Amino acid sequence: MAETDQALPPSDQLAAMNLTDTVEKHAFSDRVLIRSIVGRPDGGAGLAGQRVRAGGWVKTGREQGKGTFAFLELNDGSCPANLQVIVDAGLAVLSKLVATGTCVVVDGILKVPPEGTRQKIELRVEKVVSVGEVDPAKYPIPKTKLTLEFLRDHLHLRARTNTIAAIARIRNALAFATHSFFQEHNFLYVHTPILTTSDCEGAGEMFQVTTLISESEKLEKELIKNPPPSEVDIEAARQVVSERGEAVKQLKAAKASKSEITASVAELNKAKENLSKLEERSKLKPGIPKKDGKIDYTQDFFARQAFLTVSGQLQVETYACAVSNVYTFGPTFRAEHSHTSRHLAEFWMVEPEIAFADLQDDMNCAEAYVKYMCNWLLDKCLDDMLFMAKSYDKGCIDRLRMVASIPFVRISYTEAVELLEEAVRGGKKFENEVKWGIDLASEHERYLTEVKFQKPVIVYNYPKGIKAFYMRLNDDLKTVAAMDVLVPKVGELIGGSQREERYEVIRERILEVGLPLEPYEWYLDLRRYGTVKHCGFGLGFERMILFATGIENIRDVIPFPRYPGRADL
Amino acid sequence: MAETDQALPPSDQLAAMNLTDTVEKHAFSDRVLIRSIVGRPDGGAGLAGQRVRAGGWVKTGREQGKGTFAFLELNDGSCPANLQVIVDAGLAVLSKLVATGTCVVVDGILKVPPEGTRQKIELRVEKVVSVGEVDPAKYPIPKTKLTLEFLRDHLHLRARTNTIAAIARIRNALAFATHSFFQEHNFLYVHTPILTTSDCEGAGEMFQVTTLISESEKLEKELIKNPPPSEVDIEAARQVVSERGEAVKQLKAAKASKSEITASVAELNKAKENLSKLEERSKLKPGIPKKDGKIDYTQDFFARQAFLTVSGQLQVETYACAVSNVYTFGPTFRAEHSHTSRHLAEFWMVEPEIAFADLQDDMNCAEAYVKYMCNWLLDKCLDDMLFMAKSYDKGCIDRLRMVASIPFVRISYTEAVELLEEAVRGGKKFENEVKWGIDLASEHERYLTEVKFQKPVIVYNYPKGIKAFYMRLNDDLKTVAAMDVLVPKVGELIGGSQREERYEVIRERILEVGLPLEPYEWYLDLRRYGTVKHCGFGLGFERMILFATGIENIRDVIPFPRYPGRADL
Secondary structure (H helix, E strand, O other), X not given: OOHHHXXXXXXXXXXXXXXXXXXXXXXXXXXXXXXXXXXXXXXXXXXXXXXXXXXXXXXXXXXXXXXXXXXXXXXXOOOOOOEEEEEEHHHOOHHHOOOOOOEEEEEEEEEOOOXXXXXXXXXXXXXXXEEEOOOOOOOOOOOOOOOHHHHHXXXXXXXXXXXXXXXXXXHHHHHHHHHHHXXXXXXEEOOOOOEEOOOOOOOOOOOXXXXXXXXXXXXXXXXXXXXXXXXXXXXXXXXXXXXXXXXXXXXXXXXXXXXXXXXXXXXXXXXHHHHHHHHHXXXXXXXXXXXXXXXXXXXXXXXXXXXXXXXXXXHHHHHHHHHOEEEEEEEEEOOOOOOOOOOOOEEEXXXXXXXXXXXXXXXXXXXXXXXXXXXXXXXXXXXXXXXXXXXXXXXXXXXXXXXXXXXXXEXXXXXXXXXXXXXXXXXXXXXXXXXXXXXXXXXXXXXXHHHHOOOOEEEEEEEHHHXXXXXXXXXXXXXEEEEEEEEOOOEEEEEEXXXXXOHHHHHHXXXXXXXXXXXXHHHHHHHHOOOOOEEEEEEEHHHHHHHHHOOXXXXXXXXXXXXXXEOOO | OOHHHHHOOHHHHHHHXXXXXXXXXXXXXXXXXXXXXXXOOOOOHHHOOOEEEEEEEEEEEEEEHHHOEEEEEEEOOOOOOOEXXXXXXXXXXXXXXXXXXXXXXXEXXXXXXXXXXXXXXXXXXXXXXXXXXXXXXXXXXXXXXXXXXXXXXXXXXXXXXXXXXXXXXXXXXXXXXXXXXXXXXXXXXXXXXXXXXXXXOOOOOOOEEEOHHHHHHHHHHHHHHOOOOOHHHHHHHHHHHHHHHHHHHHHHHOOOOHHXXXXXXHHHHHHHHHHHHHHHHHOOOOOOOEEOOEEOHHHOOOOOOEEXXXXXXXXXXXXXXXXXXXXXXXXXXXXXXXXXOOOOOEEEEEEEEEEOOOXXXXXXXXXXXXXXXXXXXXXXXXXXXXXXXXXXXOOHHXXXXXHHHOOOEEEEHHHHHHHHHHXXXXXXXXXXXXXXXXOOOHHHHHHHHHHHOXXXXXXXXXXXXXXXOOEOEOXXXXXXXXXXXXXXXXXXXXXXXXXXXXXXXXHHHHHHOOOOOHHHHHHHHHHHOOOOOEEEEEEEHHHHHHHHHOOOOHHHOOOOOOEOXXXXX
């Protein structure tokens, strides 16, 4: 704290920091959030003298003064900082409080600790309200240096570590920043479907969603318990029908009474019904239903094959072409057998779509959005960012500041290739050959953003041959109005494009890339009727967290990572 | 407008309304949002004289003055109101502009229309920038009275109707209200997994997610193209191995040169490799892989059976038991063959979870959240709510006001059953019998909230026999600390409970309801180590939209409804 602050009397200091001197009560709990104490700019000092109830988990605990009292570092997840708590031996069995992971709720009075301690405030306990004990011999994540890899085998407990909790707060902040940004700019949040019968890219490795297997297993069990009728059973039932039919005929011939005939017909109908039921059941076969040698999807839940979405883009375009500015933010899926630190089978994507807008607008929106998120973290998560800088990536805060403040470089794909070729001539070695027409590899992207420019780079106007059919064909007929945002640390963060809004052109492109027209008729309708210039992009949300935190493996920045062979919980 | 307003000079009126007299430019487009004109309290009058570019879709258009000009009602989805646009015949072929659904972008000057018209402002076009035409003879949703049911067969175009666009704005508002509410109260947004290997309720109809079918189909195709080796092929390969082996032996016996032997051994190894490849390939069988007569899930993507989540609750509890206050907001799935107006196969749920909190806190949170959403709609979506009131449910705005302002009634399940029994004695007929122990049917719930109290009712402490194992057992050992929030129009809106935090009790409950312990070991760990009192609830997001708008069918309040037999797009 600066000298001048020291000169101010405490109450003026509080006023200068715009602090009240009462702790904010939690709205739906009888305790206060630890952040509302230690997260204040004064570290909580202004709250001395107040009585509060606090709850949290012990990060470290130790008995002191020959067992007469214990120090507990208590954390409730509301901020990275702990509250120091002092419990006298008369209030509880101290040995039951000090194990890492123990949950305690205590009532006490906030006091300024003796000079020379790091804390600005501590809690002197007056009453121990409750304790959730931990047997330190059995606790799977005791206080030792645990690797992130080890923690992946304990997904259900890893949020109790400083790192995973900090990532959870950063992830939360980025998610709310996303909503805030698009809401401020009048975008509507649209929930695109998870279950889909369209394949956006036309080439995805998609997860199939079905009830056929479980239905067939149910049937199999049922048939074992209650076997289908044999041919003999059915023949017997046929016999009964024929006998009953004969009986009816005879009664009619004998001009029997109406009631007699009615009763006999009823018997006949019952026999017929029984026969048809048996015949129906005899057709039941274990296994997945087939027709003409192929799986009969008309019997699946949606009466056709269904998959998990790989992108909400095509569907959200239907809303952009109706209400102008929209975005999705939801889970997407890839059934790729990738075991890299950059791929997940389930990940979250943000996909805005803007009508009445072109590629320039798209780039402007992407740049503004990324900058907004960086500023948001600097503004609202600085304590967590300081933790990440200290523990994982000392440059991460500077990186956020740089991206937030510097205009992104914008170069065409052709310029990008020229720069890469120049680098090769200068002696730079790439594993992948550089020439016009290639899809830029990660090494190329990272060279541009990390070495050549050392700031975010937007590359636009890619060769049409390496991009999707829905991207707008440029007048050169060789490139499409696509753009990728490259950032230091992760490379490609965003991919987007202006969409082809001309009916004849997009129809031609679909055929050109070898896709059938029929599944895209609804998509073509958007161009047939009231077509509009529009564009959009997709941001891989976990990539953004990797970029922000400097964490190396994408499996550590999503609460429940899914990848080949693993889907715990 | 009140008399006094009329007396103010125009500029003071603007100041009183806190309006500027320039149109806000759209950040990522060269046009302005129509809402920024007609959505102003002055209807746009204060903007007269300004030049703007506007874009949107024609709601209605007509040629006037013997074809010398056209009136277009233009809507861009930013608000329910249209902008009236006047185009002179010299600027465009008017007949190509007037069809419903046509997309037009125009530059023009805002003018106050002649006295006696409904509009406060209109746009005199100076230039038609672009037109996305519509052939009215082919347009699937022309301007006639279209039923919501009809529109369900045109999901890709239905957002262009007033109703679906209004619902989209209301849905967006409720989603952002949800995030705002929980963020304001220091909850962290946690992304629980969509793909799961846990079954929350222990009894769900779940969708299975697999790559086994597509992998087996891929293999089948590959085997047709490239048939597996026959026994003869393998025998021949074996023969080669044996010959090569013999050759090596002979060379060694003949003490041939080292290079000759090495070359011969290399040949032998090649032959062995070829044999083992053929043997491997000969094992490939078309069809889904099986082991001991059962599907071999170790070969599935996640090496075990995987499903779509029915609730994120159990998983989000792992975060609540680490960082205290959390919520999920994501898609959930039920593979139920329900064809009702209240069920979807894919729907969105909001599930907060609060540590250091009990059932009272849970009810307080639920009530505050619902009230917050009602106030949000009244505050930010009144124009859309007025449209819903006019078109679908005249009571919907009063209902929001009532729920926002009146304290919810809170009664125990036992009291609720007594009130229902009293009603039966008074002559009320229910289809389902009323007695202590039943699960309240929808008719019972709606009687309580719509007839008996005519306001929201929270029923708490349900018999344990009808509730899930994770709900906290009350001291009476007969009931659990569950609560349901019932509201007029939809009945149950929220279901929640305090969770059982006592290890021994929840272990007993799992066994009591006949579930195996093993899949819940991770869930038990939350009680084994540092257990904490906690609670939570789930709100069906589409139910909330039905409640707010008065729309009858849940398929109309989600952009892409999924139900048995249908998953369009």
